[in-house]
Amino acid sequence: MRDWLALPPSAPNDDGIRSKCITHHDMAFIEEEEEEEEEEQMIDMKRSLSTSSMTSIDSDRSLSSKYIEHKICWNHGGKKVQVTGEFLNWSVPVDMIKDTDCHVIYLQMDSTKDIEFKFIVDGEWKYATDLPHRKDERGIVNNVLSKSII
Numbered sequence: 001m002r003d004w005l006a007l008p009p010s011a012p013n014d015d016g017i018r019s020k021c022i023t024h025h026d027m028a029f030i031e032e033e034e035e036e037e038e039e040e041q042m043i044d045m046k047r048s049l050s051t052s053s054m055t056s057i058d059s060d061r062s063l064s065s066k067y068i069e070h071k072i073c074w075n076h077g078g079k080k081v082q083v084t085g086e087f088l089n090w091s092v093p094v095d096m097i098k099d100t101d102c103h104v105i106y107l108q109m110d111s112t113k114d115i116e117f118k119f120i121v122d123g124e125w126k127y128a129t130d131l132p133h134r135k136d137e138r139g140i141v142n143n144v145l146s147k148s149i150i
Contacts (some may be wrong), residue, residue, distance in 0.1 A: 009037070012037065014144045027043055066111050067104050067111065068109060069107050069108055070106070070107055070108075070145060071105075072105050072117070072141065073098055073102040073104050074096060074101075074102055074103040074128060075101060075130075076121070076128060077121075078125070079122055079123050080095070080123075081095075081098075081121050082095050083107075083117055084117065084120065084122075085116055085118060085143075086116050087109060087110075087115055093120050094097055094107075098118075111147055114144055114145065114146050115145045116134075116142040116143070116144050117144075117145070127141050127142055128143055131143045132144050132145070132146060
């Protein structure tokens with residue numbers, strides 16, 4: 001396997017710029033930098049959602065009486081437990097905090113509609129059988145906070 005990509009060093013490209021020999025090591029370094037940058041961006045996004053973003057977005061929402069704080073618990077084990085759902089448009093999982101007997105998170109929820117959510121436990125999508133749940137239109141079982149109990 002060739003570990004380099006070489007263009008003729010003396011041949012200018014269409015822009016009149018001379019080509020450079022790029023080694024496999026150079027490409028690996030560039031890819032590694034890009035991966036690290038993407039990972040840092042994801043960590044920053046998760047951190048902001050799990051701390052300040054949830055607080056600031058939801059504190060703005062709390063000015064409206066339709067948003068109330070709700071405690072979500074997962075008490076079925078696991079080392080890393082996250083939650084995601086309609087309250088975040090299923091976009092980014094939020095880390096839950098290990099309490100004495102369960103993993104817990106407090107989120108502002110819209111009390112005017114049902115909210116579906118799901119847990120990610122050690123990388124596996126799960127729902128809590130001891131919490132209200134239902135099948136969505138695709139037959140996937142999600143936990144649900146009914147507007148009647150929010």
